[in-house]
Amino acid sequence: MHIHGGVSGWAMFPEPKERVMAEDVQAPVNSARTSFTPLPDAKQVGDLYVALPKGNKDGVEWAHARQTILVEPQALYELWKDETSYPLWMEHVVSVTPGEGKTSHWVIGDPEDADGKRIQFDSELTEDVPGQKIAWKSTGGEVEQSGSVEFKARKDGRGTVVTLIQGVKVGALASFAASVAKRGPKQTVIEDLRHFKQMAEAGEIPSVKGQAHGPRGMSGGIKEWMYGETNPTPPGTSEGPLTAKE
Structure with a gap:
């Protein structure tokens, strides 16, 4: 038996029957993890995780965002394919007018300021896989940008x-566009996808416009400036949510 002495008395502990060395202890296996659980900032191809593009590369500022939306992929695809609805959920999109073939004409600015700055450019679809993916790129005008959106049903059946x-070409025009939107490319992508989720699930985009709040302090003021919290909220739609897949 081991006897451990102390200032206030003695304590006796039984000798362990077998010593266990640290290197003999095996970490438990996380059985809760599944093959389809996505890693942060990555997309999965089979069992391979591929990092999503972000940051400045070859003069293009890349940004990405991901959301799980409780609606079937086909319904989300159809909602995104409706270019005329973009002003309802994309920030600072004044109008999108379909053109010939797969083209469209965009006008960017503050919808609430009729005399404010406006940026215009044309865009065309480069990939269109019904229910799965839409990709695009600008073809002329004041902005050089490209992007894609993918819809993938979760294997557990809980949404998409x-x-x-x-990606936005870095330069004077991109800076001008950012000044109009009052957001950087990364935050713009995050906010647009968040609004898309709200409209798809709830049929509307919540707004706190007109609601009073107390002083936010220095930290709150910095965040308000950084994240463009004074931007007008897109109007959304009152047609009701899309059919959710339970």
């Missing part, structure tokens, strides 16, 4: 994983 990727 939507991944949005977008």
Whole structure:
């Protein structure tokens, strides 16, 4: 038996029958992890995880966002394919007018400021897989950008994983576009996909416009400026949510 002495008395502990060395202890296996669980900032191809593009590469500022939306992939695809609805959920999109073939004309600015700055450019679809993926690129105008959105049903049946990727050519025009939107490319992608989720699931985009709040302090003021929280909220739609897949 081991006897351990102390200032206030003695304590006796039985000798262990067998010593266990640290290297003999095996870490438990996380059986809760499944083959389809996505890693942060990555997309899965089979069992292989591929990092999504982000940051500045070859003069293009890449950004991405991902949301799980409780709606079937086909319904989400059809909602995204409706270009005329973009002003309802994309920030600072004044109008999108379908053109010939797979083209469209975009006008960007503050919808609430009729006399404010406007940026215009044309875009065309480069890939269109019904219910799965839409990709695009600009073809002329004041902005050089490209991107894609993918819709992938979760294997557990709980909605659709939507991944949005977008790249904007860095330069004077991109800076001008950012000044109009009051957001950087990364935050713009995050907010647009968040609004898309709200409209798809709830049929509308919540707004706190007109609601009073107390002083936010220095930290709150910095975040308000960084994230463009004074941007007008897209109007959304009152047609009701899409059919969710339970």
